[in-house]
Amino acid sequence: DQQVKQNSPSLSVQEGRISILNCDYTNSMFDYFLWYKKYPAEGPTFLISISSIKDKNEDGRFTVFLNKSAKHLSLHIVPSQPGDSAVYFCAATSGSGNTGKLIFGQGTTLQVKP
Amino acid sequence: DAEITQSPRHKITETGRQVTLACHQTWNHNNMFWYRQDLGHGLRLIHYSYGVQDTNKGEVSDGYSVSRSNTEDLPLTLESAASSQTSVYFCASSEGTSYGYTFGSGTRLTVV
Numbered sequence: 001d002q003q004v005k006q007n008s009p010s011l012s013v014q015e016g017r018i019s020i021l022n023c024d025y026t027n028s029m030f031d032y033f034l035w036y037k038k039y040p041a042e043g044p045t046f047l048i049s050i051s052s053i054k055d056k057n058e059d060g061r062f063t064v065f066l067n068k069s070a071k072h073l074s075l076h077i078v079p080s081q082p083g084d085s086a087v088y089f090c091a092a093t094s095g096s097g098n099t100g101k102l103i104f105g106q107g108t109t110l111q112v113k114p
Numbered sequence: 115d116a117e118i119t120q121s122p123r124h125k126i127t128e129t130g131r132q133v134t135l136a137c138h139q140t141w142n143h144n145n146m147f148w149y150r151q152d153l154g155h156g157l158r159l160i161h162y163s164y165g166v167q168d169t170n171k172g173e174v175s176d177g178y179s180v181s182r183s184n185t186e187d188l189p190l191t192l193e194s195a196a197s198s199q200t201s202v203y204f205c206a207s208s209e210g211t212s213y214g215y216t217f218g219s220g221t222r223l224t225v226v
Contacts, residue, residue, distance in 0.1 A: 006156070034214055043204055044157070046214025089156060101172075102215065104149070106156035 003027045004092050006105035014113055019077040021108050023090030026071065030092040034102065035064060035075050038087040047088075048075070080112045116141045120205050120218035127225055133192040135221045137205030145208045146188040147215065148172075148180065150201040157204065163188055195225045 005024045013019045023033075031052040036044035050057040050064045050073065057064050063076045077084055090105040118139040127133050139146065148160040149172075159172030161180040169180050177199060179191045192199055202222050206215035 004156075009154075036214070041219070043206075043217030043219050044215075045217070049214065091157075101147070101159065101162060103159070103173075104157035106154060 001026070002106070003030075004090055004103050004105040006088075006090055006108050008108050009106070010109045010111070012111045012113065013080050015082055016079045019075075019080045019084065019110055019112065021075040021077075021088050021090075021110065023073045023075075023105055024071060025073075025092050027092070027094070027103075028071070029094040030103075031095070032093050033064070033066060033073050034091045034093075035062075036089040036091060036104075038089065038107070044089055077110075080110075082112050082114050085110055085112045118205060118207055118216050118218045120203075120221050122221060123219065125221060125223050127195050127223070129195060129197060129225055131195050133195050133223065135190045135192075135203055135205075135223070137188050137190065137218060138186055139205075139207040139216070140186065141207055141209075141216060142185060143207035143209050143216075144185065146182070147206045147208075148178070148188065148190045149204045149206065150174065150199075151204060151220075152201050160190065160203075161188075192223075195223075197225050199223065200225045 034049040035047040037047045038044040048059050048062050066073045087107045089107045091102040121136045144165045147162040149157040158174045163169050163182040202220050204220050205218040208215045
């Protein structure tokens, strides 16, 4: 049973436009959420996170929104740049982030066209 | 600089052989994890450790084992490699998740 789901395997956007990546979760015990970015032949790298006590967290061009009632989070990238082309993984954990164990989604491949 | 390294980067092995993938970190992190990445499944947790002598099973642990004899290393062993274990394996370490994991560059394992 997939506890964290990214239902869109791929997304293509034009440079300068907004990219919106979506993630759904089923486990109501999850209280901390993260996004990772992965380039080919490299390990994933941490991008941004959000605690369940918040509904929004912003870091430069990246904003994560959390809708707890819908068990849904999204990552907005504005403006999108060609260097943002990568696989994006959503991840979730419980225990306010202290347990260390992350459950990942399937990933969404983002292509930003010049 | 602190780092996390995996070796080898690529490995081809035969069905039934025992294989060990190495993971070494110099962050002095207590938490270490092994994941496998497969198309359509994302990253799935194999085993994890919260400290020396501590190991725990993840969601896809069958056919794999780990041991933690020191803080720096968490080797992953495939007891008898199967074609279904062909995958890319990632090791990660952390001190809690508030700042996320630090991942290694991965090991691509092919079982023929």
